Structures are given as structure tokens and as C-alpha cells.
Amino acid sequence: MIVKGGSPAIHKLGDIRREEDELIIVKSETEDHFIGNFVEGFGFMEVKYQKSDCRPLLPSEIEKLNNSRIGLGGIIYKLQVDSEGYPIQTDEKERQ
Numbered sequence: 001m002i003v004k005g006g007s008p009a010i011h012k013l014g015d016i017r018r019e020e021d022e023l024i025i026v027k028s029e030t031e032d033h034f035i036g037n038f039v040e041g042f043g044f045m046e047v048k049y050q051k052s053d054c055r056p057l058l059p060s061e062i063e064k065l066n067n068s069r070i071g072l073g074g075i076i077y078k079l080q081v082d083s084e085g086y087p088i089q090t091d092e093k094e095r096q
Contacts, residue, residue: 001026001034001085002061007053011044023057023065023085024049039085057085 003009005020018038024047026036033048057065068079080088 001049001054002057003049004053004055008050009038010048011046013044016044016047024054025086057081057083061085 001024002021003018003024005018005022007017008015009017023039024034024036025039026034027046028035029051032051034051034054035046035048037043037045037047062081062083062085065079065081065085070077070079082088
């Protein structure tokens with residue numbers, strides 16, 4: 001899911017909103033909120049996002065993510081996501 005830039009992102013420490021649209025991972029939901037975390041950042045968990053402030057990924061955003069690579073500990077992993085932006089496990093990796 002994508003949370004629209006400038007939308008509230010409520011954490012127990014306060015509002016941690018971002019000014020740009022951001023990819024989020026949803027862990028659970030209530031009637032009015034998705035609960036999860038930003039994919040990138042400081043690792044704040046259990047953040048509440050209003051459902052009306054979220055949208056599914058566009059096909060172009062999925063394509064961009066699926067053409068991305070992430071480097072961790074000297075290994076480069078090819079990123080693959082499903083239509084909602086959740087990572088798909090692949091074994092494709094390269095050593096730096």
C-alpha cells in the first residue's frame with residue numbers, strides 16, 4: 001500500500017507523517033485504519049494510517065520496485081513485490 005504524502009501516520013510517540021507518498025506494510029486493520037509500518041525509515045512499528053489516506057500501488061510503481069536491487073552485507077538482492085507491495089521471496093542474489 002501507499003500512504004499519500006502529508007497524511008497522518010500516528011505512532012505512540014506522535015505523528016511521524018512523511019511529506020512524500022511512501023510504501024507501507026500493513027500488518028492488521030480496524031474499520032478506519034491500516035496498522036503497520038513504513039518500509040523505509042527508523043523501524044517504527046504499529047503505526048496507524050487512515051484507510052482514506054492509502055491507495056494500492058500503481059502498475060508503474062510495481063514495475064519500478066521489481067527492477068530494484070537492495071544491498072545488505074555485501075550481497076545484492078533483487079527485489080520482487082506483489083500487487084500490494086509485499087515482498088515475494090526469491091533466491092536471486094549477487095556478491096559484491
